[in-house]
Amino acid sequence: xxxMRRQLAAEAxxxxxxxxxxxxxxxxxxxxxxxxxxxxxxxxxxxxxxADKFYFLASGKARxxxxxxxxxxxxxxxxxxxxxxxxxxxEALERxxxxxxxxxxxx
Numbered sequence: 465x466x467x468m469r470r471q472l473a474a475e476a477x478x479x480x481x482x483x484x485x486x487x488x489x490x491x492x493x494x495x496x497x498x499x500x501x502x503x504x505x506x507x508x509x510x511x512x513x514x515a516d517k518f519y520f521l522a523s524g525k526a527r528x529x530x531x532x533x534x535x536x537x538x539x540x541x542x543x544x545x546x547x548x549x550x551x552x553x554x555e556a557l558e559r560x561x562x563x564x565x566x567x568x569x570x571x
Contacts, residue, residue, distance in 0.1 A: 472522050476500050476561045483507060483553070488563075495569035501526065501556030509552035517551065517566045519543040524560025526553050 470488045475498055477484040483505045486498040499507065501524070509529050519528070525538040530551045537543050545551035553562075 472498065472561060472563065478502055478559070483556070490569055493568050495564075495566045497564050498522075499553070499562045499564050501553065501560045501562075503556055503558050505553075505556050507553040509550045511548050511550045512545075512566060514547050515566050515568055516547050517545045517564065519545075520563040520565075522561045522563055525557040526560050526562075527555045527557060528552075529554050 475486050475488065477486055477498075478500050480502070483502075484498075484500045486500065487495075488498065489496045499519070501507075519537070519542070521537050521539050521541045521543075523539050525536060528535055528537045528543050528551070530543060530545050531549050534554060536557070
């Protein structure tokens with residue numbers, strides 16, 4: 465596999481204690497990675513100063529938080545968190561793999 469191509473299913477990793485993160489690509493203008501959750505795992509609400517973020521749910525289902533909205537997202541959904549807006553994963557409702565993009569990359 466080249467460094468310019470990744471297969472999400474082959475890259476996904478899961479942790480028993482907490483969600484796992486996998487860096488796929490990091491450039492000067494964009495970061496892409498995977499966040500992999502077992503049911504019940506979460507990602508604390510946080511914000512990225514000056515950086516937009518999106519989550520693409522490749523598989524599974526999770527309760528998401530963006531700003532003052534909380535909602536369920538499922539495989540195939542794209543969730544956007546504008547720069548400086550608090551966001552996170554309140555709870556994975558099943559085993560879930562999310563492709564995560566941040567532009568520009570957080571430092």
